[in-house]
Structure formats: C-alpha cells, structure tokens
Amino acid sequence: xxxxxxxxxxxxxxxxxxxxxxxxxxxxxxxxxxxxxxxxxxxxxxxxxxxxxxxxxxxxxxxxxxxxxxxxxxxxxxxxxxxxxxxxxxxxxxxxxxxxxxxxxxxxxxxxxxxxxxxxxxxxxxxxxxxxxxxxxxxxxxxxxxxxxxxxxxxxxxxxxxxxxxxxxxxxxxxxxxxxxxxxxxxxxxxxxxxxxxxxxxxxxxxxxxxxxxxxxxxxxxxxxxxxxxxxxxxxxxxxxxxxxxxxxxxxxxxxxxxxxxxxxxxxxxxxxxxxxxxxxxxxxxxxxxxxxxxxxxxxxxxxxxxxxxxxxxxxxxxxxxxxxxxxxxxxxxxxxxxxxxxxxxxxxxxxxxxxxxxxxxxxxxxxxxxxxxxxxxxxxxxxxxxxxxxxxxxxxxxxxxxxxxxxxxxxxxxxxxxxxxxxx
Numbered sequence: 001x002x003x004x005x006x007x008x009x010x011x012x013x014x015x016x017x018x019x020x021x022x023x024x025x026x027x028x029x030x031x032x033x034x035x036x037x038x039x040x041x042x043x044x045x046x047x048x049x050x051x052x053x054x055x056x057x058x059x060x061x062x063x064x065x066x067x068x069x070x071x072x073x074x075x076x077x078x079x080x081x082x083x084x085x086x087x088x089x090x091x092x093x094x095x096x097x098x099x100x101x102x103x104x105x106x107x108x109x110x111x112x113x114x115x116x117x118x119x120x121x122x123x124x125x126x127x128x129x130x131x132x133x134x135x136x137x138x139x140x141x142x143x144x145x146x147x148x149x150x151x152x153x154x155x156x157x158x159x160x161x162x163x164x165x166x167x168x169x170x171x172x173x174x175x176x177x178x179x180x181x182x183x184x185x186x187x188x189x190x191x192x193x194x195x196x197x198x199x200x201x202x203x204x205x206x207x208x209x210x211x212x213x214x215x216x217x218x219x220x221x222x223x224x225x226x227x228x229x230x231x232x233x234x235x236x237x238x239x240x241x242x243x244x245x246x247x248x249x250x251x252x253x254x255x256x257x258x259x260x261x262x263x264x265x266x267x268x269x270x271x272x273x274x275x276x277x278x279x280x281x282x283x284x285x286x287x288x289x290x291x292x293x294x295x296x297x298x299x300x301x302x303x304x305x306x307x308x309x310x311x312x313x314x315x316x317x318x319x320x321x322x323x324x325x326x327x328x329x330x331x332x333x334x335x336x337x338x339x340x341x342x343x344x345x346x347x348x349x350x351x352x353x354x355x356x357x358x359x360x361x362x363x364x365x366x367x368x369x370x371x372x373x374x375x376x377x378x379x380x381x382x383x384x385x386x387x388x389x390x391x392x393x394x395x396x397x398x399x400x401x402x403x404x405x406x407x408x409x410x411x412x413x414x415x416x417x418x419x420x421x422x423x424x425x
Contacts, residue, residue: 027159040259040260045255048262055236056095056126058235063227064084067080071220162174164178298422308358320343
C-alpha cells in the first residue's frame, strides 16, 4: 500500500494536486501560532496591503497569461510569456503610483504608517504575482507539473517559516517580508528546477531579430486582446468585491477591525478551499462532458446540491453557536471579537460552500453576462452598505446578507440552467 502511494507521487499531475492541498493546509495549520505572535493591528495592515495586491494582481498581466496556452507554436507561447512578464512589471509600478497619489491626497488610505513601506510591499507583491501567474501558465502548457508543484510547496512553506522567524528575530513587518520572500522563492525555484521551462538560450534571440520579436509580440497581444477587453473587467469586479472589503474596513473602522475581519475571512474560506473546490473539479468534469454530448445533468446538480448542503451544515452550525469560544481556544484571547464576527458570517459561509461547485453551470451554459451583472450589482450594494453602515457590526451584517443573496441566486440560477425545475413538471 505504501509503495503504491509513493509510486503515485511520481505522477506529476498527482504531485501537482498534492501541492495544491499542501499550499492550502500549511498556512492554516500555522495560523494559530502566527495569530499569537502578531496582533490584530499587524494582521489588519498586512491584510489590507495583501488585498490591494490581490486586486492589482488580477490585472498584473492584463489577463494575457491565459493566452499562453493557445498558440500552436512554442516560440509564440514564449513571446507571450516574455510580454506578460514585462506587462506585470509596468502594472506593478503603476499600482504603486496610483496608491501613492490616492493615499497622499487623503482620498483613500490603506497605509497605517507614515512611511511608504506598504506601497513598496504592494509594488513588489503585484510584480511577483504577475510573474507567478505567467510562469505557472507556461509550466502548465509544457507539462512541467513537477517543477510547478515543488515550487508551490516551497513558496507556501517558506512564507510561514519566514513570517514566524522574522518575528522572533525582532524584524519589523515580518508578515510582509515573509510573504515577499515566499513569492521570490517560487520564481527562483521554477527557473532553477524547470529543465524544459524557460530555456531561452542565445539561439532564440540570435536567430530572430529584436525588431521581429517585438513586432511579433505586439501582434500576438492584438490577436488575443479579447482577454484584455472582456475578461479583465469581470475578473477585477469579481475579485474587488471580495478582497477590497478589508482595506475598506480599515479605512472606516480602524486597522485592528480589518485584522479581525481578515482572519475570519481566512477561516470561513477554509471549507471552500479544502472540500468544495475538490467537489467542484468532479462536478465540472461531469457537467462539461454531458453538456458536450447533449445529455441532461439535472440529477448531477441535485446530487451535488444535497452533498454540499450536508457537508456545509456542520461547520456553519459550529461557527454560529460557538464561534467566539472556538476562536479563543484556537487563535488566542485577543481574537475573541473575530470569533463573534465568525458567528455572524457562518450563514454566508454555508451559502458560499453550497454554491461554489454548482456555479460552474453558469460558465458551461455561457451565461457570463448574467454572472457579470450579478457581480456588478453585488459590488454596488456592498458599497452602498459600507457607506450607510454606522458600525463594524452593522456593515458585517449587511455584507453577510448581500453575499448570502448572491450565492443563493447562483444556486437558483444554476438550477434553472440545469433543467432541475423542468424535471418537476
């Protein structure tokens, strides 16, 4: 049995799946330790900056990293890779300039300190995110799953190790430096380990002139400009409506409040990352196949809906009834308020867990416009709720209500597209 297990690990696809699980588990396993050495204020500043990185990171390559898999020629794929690395560098600098002017003008402030350390952190973070997106896309294209998997594990383990280590060495902003070094390790190791990876030898540049490579790169960017025109706005809207909540809370209710919310958001996302995402892979495969073959998949929808509801009930109930006590035991007494917030957000977690696999039906039925407008409406309602709320607790309740409705809509609309209600006629 053990021999069979290690034999499976030699399969690069299995190794990649394992690396995904490890990448999700390691930060959460060490979160009780990290939450005891860093304060809610530290988490708030880190979470706000990390949220800005996530937002700008979506646009780091202007979504052209998705085009790396499309060209028939390996040369064109490498040219898109080089172009996306250049674009991510420009976007990272642009993000720093935008944040500098917004924060200095007083219009928007996520920087809790008087110096520019957080802005520099965002600039470097966005650059690394763009590089990781591009390099990962190229690794998937060439089938270099082993290098990708090992680099991903090294990245996440090193982030946690550095964040804890920097605290005990007395270094300021250990959460920031740990994150950046983890991203840097990914980029370094994917180059160092990937034998088939980014092997751009001298012949690649000598055989083709710089002018030809530049013209060809621009031509490829124009050819795949649909990612920039149509996918970028939807991705920014979808990501922004979830990650920008943390700096918004810090701006209005204080950096400690955003730290409490940041930890709760991480915790309630765990069931989705561990279980619901795995179920989503199975559901996507079945639905995609039946859709191509013109078969009915309403029963698959109902089975998945029943399964996700059954799995979501227990963690939602635990958080709702004993959230505050659980957070004190696991993360420490300073996180009692976070536990109270988790109790309020348990209902939203239930709907998110249940809807995550099922919402793929909207994609497979090519109803992206409906998905875009539902995300846009959710974002507008969220901004309105943020503006009119008078306290942190009021805003969290509004946040939970809006997103519970959004996830419930996704379930119902996916059921309609799956033909579930036709089967009851």
